[in-house]
Amino acid sequence: MKPIVEVKNLRKNYGEKEAVKSISFKINENEILGLLGPNGSGKTTTIGMMLGLLKPTSGDILIEGKKIEENRIEILKKINFISPYIELPKKLTVKQNLIVFGKLYKINKLDERIDYLTSKLRLEDILNRITGELSSGQKNRASLAKSLINDPKVLLLDEPTASLDPEIGDFIRSFLEKYKKEKKISILLASHNMNEVTRLCKSILMMKDGKLIDSGNPEMLIQKHGRKNLEEVFLKLSRSKNEYN
Amino acid sequence: MYGLFLRHFYLITRSFPRVLDLIYWPSIQITLWGFISNFFASNTTYYNNAVGVILTCAILYDFLFRTSIGFNMLFLEEIWSRNFTNLFIAPLKISEILSSLIFTALVRALIGLIPAILLTSPLFGISILDLGVYLFFLFLSLYIFGITLGILVSAGLLRFGPSFENIAWSTMFLLAPFGCIYYPVDILPEFFQKIAYMLPLVYIFEEARNILINNTIDISNLIKAFAFNLFYIFISISLFFYSFNKAREKGTLINIGE
Numbered sequence: 001m002k003p004i005v006e007v008k009n010l011r012k013n014y015g016e017k018e019a020v021k022s023i024s025f026k027i028n029e030n031e032i033l034g035l036l037g038p039n040g041s042g043k044t045t046t047i048g049m050m051l052g053l054l055k056p057t058s059g060d061i062l063i064e065g066k067k068i069e070e071n072r073i074e075i076l077k078k079i080n081f082i083s084p085y086i087e088l089p090k091k092l093t094v095k096q097n098l099i100v101f102g103k104l105y106k107i108n109k110l111d112e113r114i115d116y117l118t119s120k121l122r123l124e125d126i127l128n129r130i131t132g133e134l135s136s137g138q139k140n141r142a143s144l145a146k147s148l149i150n151d152p153k154v155l156l157l158d159e160p161t162a163s164l165d166p167e168i169g170d171f172i173r174s175f176l177e178k179y180k181k182e183k184k185i186s187i188l189l190a191s192h193n194m195n196e197v198t199r200l201c202k203s204i205l206m207m208k209d210g211k212l213i214d215s216g217n218p219e220m221l222i223q224k225h226g227r228k229n230l231e232e233v234f235l236k237l238s239r240s241k242n243e244y245n
Numbered sequence: 246m247y248g249l250f251l252r253h254f255y256l257i258t259r260s261f262p263r264v265l266d267l268i269y270w271p272s273i274q275i276t277l278w279g280f281i282s283n284f285f286a287s288n289t290t291y292y293n294n295a296v297g298v299i300l301t302c303a304i305l306y307d308f309l310f311r312t313s314i315g316f317n318m319l320f321l322e323e324i325w326s327r328n329f330t331n332l333f334i335a336p337l338k339i340s341e342i343l344s345s346l347i348f349t350a351l352v353r354a355l356i357g358l359i360p361a362i363l364l365t366s367p368l369f370g371i372s373i374l375d376l377g378v379y380l381f382f383l384f385l386s387l388y389i390f391g392i393t394l395g396i397l398v399s400a401g402l403l404r405f406g407p408s409f410e411n412i413a414w415s416t417m418f419l420l421a422p423f424g425c426i427y428y429p430v431d432i433l434p435e436f437f438q439k440i441a442y443m444l445p446l447v448y449i450f451e452e453a454r455n456i457l458i459n460n461t462i463d464i465s466n467l468i469k470a471f472a473f474n475l476f477y478i479f480i481s482i483s484l485f486f487y488s489f490n491k492a493r494e495k496g497t498l499i500n501i502g503e
Contacts, residue, residue, distance in 0.1 A: 014496060048499040051334045055493040076336035086330040089252060089322075096255045103248030104335040146331070 001028040004186040005050070005154055010059035012045050012210075019045045021210040022059065027154070030184040032176070034197040034218075037207030038238045043190045046207075047156050050188070051081055063154060077105065082147040083158035087139070090132030094123060094142045097131055098149060105150040117145040121175065137168035144172065148179070155187045161196060169193075173200060194231040204230075206237050213237060249337070249345035250352075253319055257353070267353060271307050271361035278303035279369040297371035298457050299427055302450055304362060304373050306426045309387040309446075310417050311354035316395025317402075317413040318353070319346050324407055329501050339489055343482065346399075347392050354391070376456055382467050386449050389474040394420075396481040400488040406501050426450050445473040 005027035012020040020042040027033045037043050048054035050061055052072045061068045063075045088097045095114065102110040118127055121141045126134055131142055140160070147155060160176075161169040173196060180187060191197050197204060198218045206214040206221075214221065214237060218230050225233045257263050282299035323329045332342070365371045373380060394416050401409040423437060424446030430438055441447040452466035492498045 044499065045496070048496065051330075053330065053333060053493065053498040054496055055490070073336045073338060076334060079334075081330070081334055083330075085327070087327040088331070089256065089326045089328050091259060091326075092252070092255050096259075100248050100252040100255070101331070101335070103251055104332075104337060105248075106336075 001031070003027065004029050004064055005188070006060075006062040006065075007046075007050070008060045008062070010046065010049060010061065011057045012042075012049060012054060013057045019210050020049070020056075023207070023210075023212045024059075025205055025212065025215070027186040027188060029186055030180060031202065032180060032187040032189055032200045034201035034204040035188055035190040035207065036192075036194075036197060036204055036234055041207040042210040043207055044158065045210075047081070047158055047188070047190060050156060051079070052076060077150060078152055079154040079156065080147040080150055080152040081156045081158070082143050082160055084140075084160075084162045085158070088131050088143060088146055090130070092131055093128050094131055094134070094145070095127045097142065098145060101146050101149050107150060113149060113151070114145075117148055120179070121145050137164055140164055140168065140172065144175070151183070153185055155185055157187060157189045157191070159191055159193075160189070161191070161193060169196070176200060194229065194234060198230050206234070208237060208240075246337075246341050246345040246348075248335075249332075249342065250349050253322070253349045253353075256322070257356070264356065267357040268360050271311060271357040272364055274307050275300065275304060275361040275364055276368065279365060279371075282371075283369065297365075297369070297373075297375060298454055300365060300369060300371050301373050301376065301457060302426050302453055304358070304365070305383060305387055305450065305453060306421070306424070307361065308354055308358050308384060309391045311357050312350055312388050312391025313394040313398075313417055314414075315353035316346055316350040316392055317398050319349055320395075320399040320402055321407075321410060321413065324402065324501055330499065333498050339486060343396065343485065346395075350392065350395060351388065354388075376453065379452070379456060379462060379467070383449055383453055386445060386467065386470045386474055389471075389478055390445050390449075393474065393478045393481045396478070396485050400481065400485040402501075403485070403492045403497060404488040404495075406497050420444065420446065423447070424450060429454070443473070445470040445477070448473070 003026040007023060007025050009022045009024055010020055011018070011022050023046065035043050035046070045054060049056050050068070052068050063078060066075060068075045092100065098114050099110065102113060107113055118124055121144060123141060123145060126138050126142065131139065134142065161172050164172065176187065177200065189197065189200060201218065203217050204215060204221060205212055216224065221233050222230060225236055227233045227236060279300050282297065285299060323332050362373055365373065376383065398413045398416055401412055423441040423444055425433065425441055430441050430447050430451060433441055448466040448470040452463060455461060455463055455466070
């Protein structure tokens with residue numbers, strides 16, 4: 001399989017503190033890679049570096065063979081990001097937000113793209129509503145539409161279904177499965193929802209204290225650690241003291 | 246560039262209170278200075294041959310203030326709405342972000358200023374157009390300096406995060422005494438005069454008074470103002486790029502909107 005994303009010996013130091021300690025991984029085309037780890041394990045820092053928001057202390061991130069540090073603008077056209085910690089401008093309608101971001105990403109045939117996402121994400125009823133007045137689930141769908149406005153080849157998801165009710169969460173997961181299959185995009189999914197990760201990801205990376213401490217597909221990891229499910233594997237690895245460091 | 250302008254255009258045009266807010270303060274400011282100006286004109290000899298001097302300078306200063314604050318507001322708006330990360334992961338060059346904010350700040354300042362200028366004629370019988378063709382150069386010089394201050398503050402916001410916000414509001418007040426907006430530079434103590442002469446403001450306002458009171462033009466004032474402006478805007482843009490790189494090292498970009 002063809003790797004779309006290659007992360008090589010990536011390190012990030014904040015002064016004396018090592019937030020990410022020389023990690024390497026790949027994401028193939030048409031793959032969802034799960035990134036798991038307790039809070040403060042370095043997941044967000046890794047995503048930040050992949051988005052060009054953070055400068056790596058050393059190491060490389062390549063998207064389609066090109067280094068992000070040297071081709072930042074070109075690469076940003078091909079990737080996008082969604083997180084519950086960032087929002088769309090609240091005072092604009094959903095449609096206005098999609099137009100703004102479509103213009104920022106210089107999308108050709110923007111109307112068609114907005115129509116496509118509106119239909120796929122069932123945005124018809126909220127398209128002309130003020131974003132700040134939407135429910136969490138509606139905001140999440142609007143943010144997802146923004147993150148797909150540029151038809152990205154790589155999608156970075158940080159807790160995409162956090163604080164959503166089970167029905168909306170299921171809708172988002174189903175949508176991501178279908179969208180990945182249709183567009184063959186590469187997705188990095190950072191999540192604390194183990195059921196979500198088990199359902200969506202064929203392979204997983206486990207991070208702790210800035211290091212990758214284990215990887216593999218969910219069934220293999222469950223078997224390897226002699227646990228019943230991924231949540232128990234997560235707890236075992238999170239609570240272990242330096243066993244994997 | 247157009248996308249970022251559009252984001253703020255939608256924001257302003259969707260909200261009547263926002264438009265009102267943009268118009269309200271300049272109009273109040275100009276009205277207040279209009280009455281003060283009338284009083285001074287009838288009770289002092291310095292201003293008696295140019296009734297509109299104070300009011301004209303008030304309008305010029307307000308344009309500077311609105312441009313600078315307007316630029317900061319555009320930047321702060323992204324932080325407050327937690328849209329900062331979305332903006333910096335879009336494929337935009339820093340120069341495109343700056344250009345877009347510079348243009349949008351001008352539009353914001355003009356929305357506030359044009360009604361205020363229109364008020365001065367019927368209320369006080371004064372037209373800022375008395376400055377003639379040189380009005381354009383005075384406005385341009387003030388616009389560049391206002392943008393310079395806006396970029397400097399935004400660089401601080403990038404580098405230090407939202408805690409730098411208070412500085413955004415105070416910059417203009419700190420520089421106003423040295424700008425010699427309503428009085429000649431000779432009023433200042435000698436040491437303050439040295440500081441004042443290092444700012445473009447003193448040349449702009451001295452020249453505005455020179456045109457209105459003496460009916461003469463001193464091009465050297467305009468040239469000095471532009472020379473200082475070029476120097477300071479070069480410094481501010483360089484500092485913005487430096488702050489952006491530092492923010493990428495320190496992680497400010499990823500935490501700023503949270």
